[in-house]
Amino acid sequence: MRERMRLAATRDLELLRSTLVAGREPTRPSISICAGTGCRAHGAMDLFDEFRRQLDAGGLDDVEVRATGCHGFCERGPLVVIFPKKIFYHGVKPKDVESVIEKTIRNGEIVESLLYKDPVTKEKSLLEHEVPFYAKQQRIVFRNNGKIDPTCIEDYIVADGYVALARALTGMNPEEVIDAVKQAGLRGRGGGGFPTGRKWEICRAQPGDEKYIICNGDEGDPGAFMDRSIMEGDPHSVLEGMTIGAFAIGAHKGYVYVRSEYPLALANLTEALEQSRSYGLLGRDIFGSGFAFDVELIRGAGAFVCGEETGMIASILGDIGSPRQRPPYPAESGLRGKPTNINNVETWANVPVIIERGPDWFAGIGTEKSKGTKVFSLVGKVKNTGLVEVPMGTTLREIVYDIGGGIPKEREFKAVQTGGPSGGCIPESLVDLPVDFEKLTEAGGMMGSGGLIVMDERTCMVDVAKYFLNFLVDESCGKCTPCREGLFQMYSILSRISQGRGQAGDIELLEQLGTYVRDTSLCQLGGTAANPVLSTLRYFRDEYLAHIEKKECPAGVCKELVTFRVEADACTGCGLCKRVCPSESIAGEKKEPHTIDMATCVKCGVCYEECRFNAVIAE
Amino acid sequence: MSEEKPKKDGQDKWEPRIIAFLCNWCSYAGADLAGMSRFGYPAPIRVIKVPCSGRVDPLFVLRSFEQGADMVLVSGCHPGDCHYTSGNYHARRKLLAFRELLTFLGIDPRRFKISWVSAAEGGKWSSLVAEVTEEARALGPYKEFPRSVSEGVSDEG
């Protein structure tokens, strides 16, 4: 552990940075291994160890191996980048280490098999940004992800880290900072899209010396992990953003609220806090400006509702995470009754760049009302799942097809669900919708924190609505009647519809309840909770009607309404369905059409899903 | 009419002088009832109506003896029946104590009677009077007791 000296002034930072840069040979090879949670799941840490072991063993102990934050292309992990050429390998296994060292490190050669090959064009990409997945992205928030070791503050400093803070604290006054953020047009990335600068301004204007800022890292949407990736991969960008924000608002204490399900994010943030403090980047008199600020890390218990700002404030104080009625808004009366500013991780991470590169630069990205980029977690029935950061205004088609690589198994794109569980479904017909706050909302979806779930023809929209509602029923804090009872009843209705017990009037009742829940719930969880139902009803009412009136599930998902059979003509007798059937209900000889015994079939739909010849028919 | 000589009723027969204090609500009413019921009782009894046996100052008894009574009777409501709630209870304590005192001083207690006679007890009244009159007759004139006025000359000098 190297000695870290307190940076008493901006000069100290510059000095440190030049020292660090000088100490690094830009030409010397080094290895970045994505150690985001996705890649770790693919064995990234074993890979890391293997590289280290073999390098050391091979006398290459001066080659640095870095475990970096998430690169986003989780579908293909573990991802490895070899510097200085930035050669991009994907799906690297420990067995590949030997050849990578031998070929690429020692000899500068390429291991072809590890390069990305476009599934359509079959072209291989050598560098990361050449991969189509990355090509249409603009990585501002993710500027350092994959490049730096998140546990090493020096890496961040080398990457121009804390320059923005130095500038804000020593060269600007709080108003100027707020103006810059306003001018940049930054809007909250947590979902609401409230202008950040305006929010800061309100909080700053509140009387009193005791103010707080909070970083909302309680990312609870199923399938969303962009905040996690930032906290894991570039924690200092969040801390720097918070410190700048605190300066602008006049707060001296900040909290980062992270759920315990994110152990890596917690570890990296903890490390980052210690390092920042040791450099005096947190604490009193930062950069000699007289400004004092420190951050406390709060571990949440993983309740979705704690993402709601008043719920989070309650949780920080140790209370049960139930939201409270607003107004008063936290900006007026938040934590301990003091003015409190809450921004999402991604929002905070945007702040240093805005200060560093100027608001105009930032404002130049995106659409008229939505500036900058937005990170989406692209999941579902799409080939390239992962985190994507695109400028505001990028169309859904670009995201789903150009970045996501389209729908697998040649199935038809049906809809995309945006905004997390409380978001809405946007149908295929709106696939050219440019994504920004207003457009999504108009279409019945929402930006939310940036979940994008792609659905294909085999997705039952009633089931989708039921799925999300189930999540929300569970995650509702249960405080207010509409959310607790209303969602429960809606879920109950959806359940009976999906079970074929739907009755005339259920759709109207769902709409009635949905509107009621939306209009009267205490917090935004309830306020948006009906979205999955309302938006699917809006675009897929027929599907509901089919369930209710014909007792059919057109997508073949709702088990009670579906039976499976094998279309003998289409069946090639490959036996896949027989292999995957958990209840051994499928029989058939090789090359002969198979049959399903409905008496024992549990309607799991695996055969239906797996059959490559669409020979399994759901009716 | 000479008071100190035995009362003459035509046959030179001495009759005792019995002074009876009767409470208005019970004993007097009882005596009344006896009359209405035509129960007979001896004549020597001389009735003074008082509101309540509790109104009978024990000194009335002494006074009666001084004035020539051979026997004194105080009669009130039965315990618990007092028209005035508790007058007879007070009377009971005082009169019994007074009789105790008189007895101690040598005054024959048989000459001082206390009775409870209710408004309904006309019969009791009648028999009671008969009884005490008989007793008074047997006791004879209460000569020992110093009367207010002696025959002809004053009793003391």
Place this chain on the structure above:
Amino acid sequence: MSEQNLFEAPAGWLKSAVDALLSDGVEVVAPVGAEDGTVDLAPVSSSGAITLEYLNVNQPLKRLFFPQTEVLIEFERQDDGDIDVKSQSAPPEEEMVVFGCRPCDTAALDVLDKVFAWDYDDLRYRERRERATIVAFACTGPDPQCFCVPVGGSPHGSQGSDVLVFTRDDGSALLEVNTPKGEKLMERLGAVARPAQPDSGLPDVPDIHTGFDPEKIKLWLDDNFENEFWAGASLMCVGCGSCTYLCPTCHCFDIVDEGIWNRGERRRNWDSCSFGQFTAHASGHNPRPDQAARYRQRVMHKFKYFPERFGLVACVGCGRCLRACGVGQNLVSVLHDIEKT
């Protein structure tokens, strides 16, 4: 009055005299002892009841002439409504001889005689006095409460007695005859006593240690009707009548009517200036509202008013008031206090 006024009587003389008188039908009143040890003058039916063991008789001599209660008149309402009033007849005319009273008590008769024959001749009193012959016994051993001397008396004083007897321890006695009534008695007794030898000297007069000057006291009383002294002196007095009723000279009385429905009698009863109601008016007003006024009255009457009116102190120094007082009030001390001021 005969020149011979001293007689010698041998032991047993009293028995003989009493028996003789009784047999003559004379009422004899003599000292009789009671169970509680007190001795009082009472009619005797034999000489055996007489005792000589006493300093003085308990109750004063006056009651023989001025009884505590006596009927004055009787009245009766007639059938026609008229009231028939009968004066009580005079006391019986039988002779009475009183033995054993002391010179102080006989001296007190002087005081009573003056009162009852003053502006009104009290027939009853006079008649009782006239029928009685008083044989007083001279004092042989006065006690500390006795104070006859300062008020003009003497243990051997003959004032008021017809015969004064000097008893001797051996039962014999020397009899000094002071009045014709006495002479008459001696004649009647005849053999019981014989004239004494001229040299039969009288015994020595016992000493009375108490002394004060009634003149001096009167001088003070003359000026001190209103004086804080009375309040202080009377404080302990509880206002009973024992001193007055035992006093041989006190003579206040009250008149009451007693009776039954149609008949009654009017009585004269002793009364006492010590009593709170003594001077109470029917109006409710009481000129002697407190014990101080009443006690002052008692002293004034005896030592100022009476001497002014009758020329003698209305106190004979018998000491009964001192002895009888339940709370220890001492007239002599009070007089001494007056003398001292």
Place this chain on the structure above:
Amino acid sequence: MKADGPATDALRKEAADLLSRGDVGVVIGYGRQDDADLAAPVFARNAEDADRLVFDDHCLGNLAVYLPRSEIRAMGRAGVVVKGCDLMAVNVLLRENVIKREDVVLIGTHCAGVGEPQLEKCSTCDVHSPEGCDVVVGEPVDQPKVDEEQRYKAAAEIDAMSVEERWDFWRSQFDKCIRCYACRQVCPLCYCKRCIVEKNIPQWVATSAHLRGSIAWNVVRAFHLTGRCVGCGECERVCPVGIPLGAINQKMSRHVGDSYGFHSGLSADQEAPFTVWSPDDSDEGIL
């Protein structure tokens, strides 16, 4: 007990303190005059007066008799020296609203008995040490066990006689009565502004000193003290003609004691037997 004993010293000091502090306007106590048998009352008005106070066995009187008197009340708060027996009379005076407790300072004296020879009542005294006084002076005295029968001995002797004998006995006693009312005047409980004897509309009691009047007087006196008399014996002590009044008082005390469990003077908040009743009172002797 000697006049110059510790009780006297303590008494004088206490009285002097009370008087000099102005706590009381007078201390009613006993004093000795020459060698008189009876310690006469002393009314100490100041600290010097207090030196005249004594307590010894000549202190027979019951000084409570002075408490109701207007002359004493006019002096202000009164301190009074009380023996245990006297205190009982004070309790009755308190009970009967004659005096207020705050108007008196009770100076109790431990007392082994008074009189030469000792008074009869002292032999059955169970209040040698008065309780409830403001201060108690003298040496505490052992409380011997009291024979209840002894307490009522005089009455019992008379009770043993026949009615006729009793009549003769009392007749001779009452014949002696001179109606001086010393018994009344010395009794602390005979505080009436106007005694019934002095009421003449009607004339309840003949004032004449004849047997009738004296019976009436003695009956009234005894009856009016029934349930109240504390047995201090002053009436009998001061009677100039020696009527055994104590026996009558004993008789009536015993009656209320036996019939109603009442013993007068034990405290100031008793309920006198003639002001209360119980439905369970005996009916014996009632026709």
Place this chain on the structure above:
Amino acid sequence: MIKLTINGNEAEAAEGQTILDVARELSIEIPTLCHHKAIPPTGACRICVVEITAGARPGLVPACAYPAQDGLEIQTDSERVRESRRMTLQLLEARCPEAKVIQEMAAEYGALDLPLERKDEKCIMCGLCVRVCKEIIGPAATCFAGRGPEREISTPYKLLSEVCIGCGACAFVCPTEAIDPAEFCSIALEKIPNEFNCGLDSRTPVYIPFPQAVPNKPVIDRENCIHFRTGGCGACKTVCPADAIDYDMEDKVVEEEVGAIVVATGYQLMDPAVYEEYGYGKYPDVVTSMEFERMVSASGPTGGGLHRPSNGELPKTIVFLQCIGSRQETDGKPYCSKICCMYTAKHTILYKHKVHDGQAFVFYMDVRSGGKNYEDFVRRVVKEKVATYLRGRVSKVFPRGGKLMVRGADTLGGGQVEIAADMVVLAPAVVPSSGVQELAQKLRIGYDQHDFLLEAHPKLRPVETNTAGVFLAGACHSPMDIPESVAQASAAASKALGLVTHERLTREPTIAVVDELTCNGCFECENVCAYKAIERKEILDKDGVVTAVLAHVNEGLCQGCGACGVTCRSKSLEVEGFRDLQLFSAISAISR
């Protein structure tokens, strides 16, 4: 000053006021459930939503928790609002079908019967219990646990609460009686029996004694109140919206000078447990008629549901036993309690209303139905076979096979009968309320050997007592039913009015008078006066200083018995007409 508009009315609000506060000041009714004036608002139930139409983001907001803001325009009863409330109520009703408070509100909002999934919760999750405990009382013994529909009221880790002080504030504020601190408090909390319901249910230490109590206000039972026992709690004070709780209040003696007193202390039932043969107190299904009355009362402990106390089942056979203690010369009360025959007839009818196929039996000695239409009523019961009347006494009630065997004689039918009953109702003797003796002694009025108060004359002065100005009404005088009590009360009231409306009182001339010249002020007369007619009169000198306190006779109270005069030793009290002189004269005259 904040200016806003509610339903078109301009209103002013102070900083910190909520819309609800302002609306209530304007007497605009807004329903609430989770709101309590004493507890900071939470906005959970959403029943109080109102519509913001201008001045802020339009929409529905909870009036209880939404601050009044300048320029707000609010509709409290718009169709949108009503629809929202209706839905809230339907959802809550689906959750808590039994909750009366919801039913009542739902009735008002015309809630539809939507096909919702129904639960059977008691708790409407308003959270008042948790909030009052934490925010008002302090210990935070209760909390929310679980989320969403699983949210429930619990204690931390669902353990017995060590911090619960058992104050019951939670139960007090709970609108649906869903919480019982006894279930989670580590202190053993004893149920306080509800006296009015014969202890058949329990009540809180602060409670309204009974429905229609006058005044209809709560009282604090100090013996059971946590605050008075421990100094803690204080819940009722903090939650009381009217700030009406004052713990420093002491019982005070209120002295009123009145001209008349009407005694109407009523009656109680004799404890039938003294008759062991009927098993009262031993077998839970043996109840008194009063308990039965409460059971069948709609406002009673069971809300009118008649169940066997032993097992909650419907009593199919019921036996009414008459004269339990009444007309029992030897071991009870010799008198007839008078009301039992009629109320039992009523009870049989009530029973039939509750248990249509039930069988009722009545054991009676005589049916005494004197009174207007009374006999008709009893006849109807008998004729319509509402109940079977058996003339005879019951010798024993004993359990057998889950039933109560009632063994008795049927003297008309002949022989012994034994009925297997589910429930036995006893009609105990009517006795005067306890403590009436003490009261009577205070008032100086008489009472008989059963403690019933005595009238001055049974025929001529039936509502008067011997003490002037004291009158009787109702069963304190003797067993009587409602019409009789009302009649007597009316009579007593008229008598009392007759007394107090006259300028002067008429009284007997024979009353005591005091001779103030001789009165000693010993007040023994006061003690002997049965009528409290002796007063204490202060005698003042000319400077106004009290020189003496002497007896004085209240001429209105004195009845002239003369006991005072006898007690007075100084003879300062005499009764006019019976003066001592008059009696002396009588003695004298009669002695001739």
